[in-house]
Amino acid sequence: MAKRIMKSVKQSLPGPDDIYRVALSNGITVLARSSFDSPSISMGGYLPAGAIFESDAKLGLADFVSSSLMRGTQTRTFDAIYNELESVGASMGFDSGVHNTSFGGRTLVEDLPLLLNLLSESLQTPTFPANEVEKLRAQLLTGLAIRAQDTSDVAAMAFDRMLFNDHPYGRPSDGFVETIQSITQKDMQEFHRAHFGPKGMIIAIVGAIEPEKAVEEVERVLGGWQVPGQVSALALPAHKPVKKTIKHHHALAGKSQSDLVIGMIGPRRKDPEYLSASLGNSVLGQFGMMGRIGDVVREKSGLAYYASSSLNAGTGPGTWEVSAGVNPKNLKKAIGLIENELRRFIKGGVTKVELADSQANYIGRLPLSLESNSGVASAIMNIERYDLGLDYYQRYEGLVKNVTRAEVLETARKYINPDRLVISTAGP
């Protein structure tokens, strides 16, 4: 039974034979891969115009700019842009983080030219119309008021602030009420002029189109984009290490549940120990019903509906964090259980069976993560962003299997020090 009729697992993975990669002369890298299983296309990408360029006084500027790109261009109003998109069931959006402004969209294949035209206009000729900027400002401020009441958002924000201190990773990229209020239309125009350009931009197109045709379409709308003064990506400053455990509780009255985040710095995505940290994290707080953390906090103690750990690795130093939502009276107990698990983890590492389980999970689930066009698009963008090599997913099984227990333990000890934790909680 379960006879595989079409493709083996290996054949279904993206690789050098079917990822089409072209560098345009203006600096844009286009990645494309075909899949004709559905008449749809997923598009994604990014360019180096992130919050790293913002001053503390204008925190949230990159985010405000990215949210404004589709609020009006030299040729179309906000309503006209969305009318074109929504009339054909397509969608597109922009977002920003510390390093990049990213974008994504999807469409039926017949409407790809429309989607790319709108992408190109939004990137190249946004006008930041004053009335739309003010409407958006009210929306962003309401978002911040809602964030201020969300126990998990508040705990996570304080965690980043304590862990990274003055580093750009310690600041919320959606800003604060005062900074969003202070951002002017002129700030937005200047930010756009300085940082939006083809240099360093990546775009991936995945779906029911021949890759050469996809590249042609991108070239048509973005190939002529030139921004001579585009500011280059900034290097990250160093961050100060945490010397001893720091605790902070943010009181939020009228809430039924408290959220907690406990953690430390984790590896960068490009660090050689990334995969051993990731597999270690799987044992610690992911595998099965959220690993060892889920087992002690949820299954054995019944303290939380959710309890897990996560490794967030990107361009710069990452975070390795445990989070849970618990009844306020159980907060201390949950923190104690999590600290114990961290101590146990760096004392004895993972067992042979635990490591083998997580390795099997990583290898087995890969095709599932590549099921949809958007899954493939983000996979091939990861290859590009972190120089993983076009054959990365075909080498992946070997890379995962090669990680040893000793490496997991060594990596865990490198990053986890139970006496130097950041413990952030929010709730009543």
Added chain:
Amino acid sequence: MANKITQITLKNGMKVMLKEIHTAPIISSWVWYRVGSKDEPTGKTGISHWTEHMQFKGTKKFPANILDKAISREGGRWNASTSHDSTRYFETMPADKIDLALRLESDRMKNSNYNAKEVDSERTVIISEREGHENEPMFRLTEAVQNTAFHVHPYHHEIIGDMADLHTISRDDLFEHYRTYYVPNNAVLCMAGDFETKSMVKRIKQLFESIPKGATPPRLARPEPEQKGEVRLSVEGPGETTFIQIAYRFPNATHPDYFSLQVLDSLLGGASGLSYKTSRLYRALVDKEYAVDVSGWSEATIDPFLYRIMITNHPKRKPEEALAALDSEILNIQNVLVSNDEIKRAVKQARAVFAYGSENITNQAFWMGYVEMFSSYEWFTTYLDKLAKVTPQDVQRVAQKYLQPKSRVIGTYIPMGVEA
């Protein structure tokens, strides 16, 4: 997307729906039980959802810690959820590993442990889940509106259940619920993915056909009487943001007006799964700065349920101003015929959303079971055609019939500020 499927019923009454898709080496398998929060009497609210949790506590053959590890080890993704009308369990696995999921589901259809200690531990987990929901103003508002909209029908309570019942439901209550509803003649198995139907049917029969048929489980039927007048309520809580929820009564998913209402919903609040910045309500409320967000939401249900409009009020406006703008837009769609082009647009949007959904095998298996709970697979395969047949007159008629102030509930979340 191709819609050819195989449907059979086993000797014990279990329905099986199979759809071969050979685009990726993946299979998704779902077991649906015809029981949800609509089957729960007062005192037992939340029991369907809690039973769903208990189904992860293992059987003799697959003890809890073996169960989840076995699936994860094979790279599978699995989960479960409970709705008003049904409870469903799924595993999406590499195709050559799907047998594990089938063995697990056949075993836990009849052999789950309902250990008292595990019940107590899960009680606090579920209470914690509810407390997490209670942190959210929208949950509190939605619950209050639903409680008010239904006095008789069990759609009255939230799926997670009332806190009082979460403290008192016992191990025996849960076990009885399990024994009553988890019988093959109350279950539907749906699979989509990279398999060959003939051999899969054979294997399913081996694993499931010997499970004895049970008594046909009762379904709680307490029709809600007609609402005779608008009801308004308020919920107070921390924060600075006012939320408004307006709930109108919508018929069940097999009602002749259903598809006209889907078009109406799409024109008012935008197409499901897409952005909605050119929907009528967005233009009337957000563009005009009465609100910072507005969206519409309906569900395909067995019994008549609600069409809900959610407004996040503009900080500089009073809730009454947003409501007046909403009423004016509703009057407009009741009085002025929409154009054929607007309907065509809604159909095109739905066609796109269907295409995106067909990229994903888990989603395709989901839909087979989902529609089977209230209708048949034909409901799904003819969805776009039925949408295309809706006329401007149909939209006007259902707008006039269902969007009546006298049959709505309006709830407002009143923010009491931030305590220092």
